[in-house]
Amino acid sequence: MATPTVELKVLDARLHEWGLPRYQTEMSAGIDLYACIPEPMLIRPQSAAVLIPSGIALLMNDPHMVGFLLARSGLGHKKGLILGQSVGTIDADYTNEIFISAWLRTPPGSEALTINPGDRIAQMVFLPILRPQFQVVEEFSAETERGLGGFGSTGV
DSSP: OOOOOOEEEEOSTTHHHHOOSOBSSTTOSSEEEEOOOSSOEEEOTTOOOEEEEEEEEEEOOOTTEEEEEEEOHHIIIIIOEEETTSSEEEOTTOOSEEEEEEEEOSOTTSOOEEEOTTOEEEEEEEEEOOOOOOOOOSSOSSOOSSTTOOTTTTOO
């Protein structure tokens, strides 16, 4: 399988000091994204989500590729920082700066979280995308074991 190429445009020169987004280990699934903010940002529990610039733009230019923004597991589990929309989708034709929508899920009254310039706050995973053609039918061509069973239809 050929390794795809994605063009990366650096929009914040500090990334040259902090390190360009990269895989942290040989088998990491995602690249870490940095908080390219001018000064420390305080995020309070249960406040509205904030947009944090990543300092990069990408050109995937491949309809069979997508970038998904995900929370970093340590920040999400230990500190409560999650993405505002759960998973961010970066389409292959989006070429503007990537922003991370972040939200602190901890209960009201919990300690606020300070994000500092250069903190690694999210990760991006690249995945292949299937783009099927649709065939409009009156009835499906096969039956399945589940059929019309919905939520909970296969048991607990």
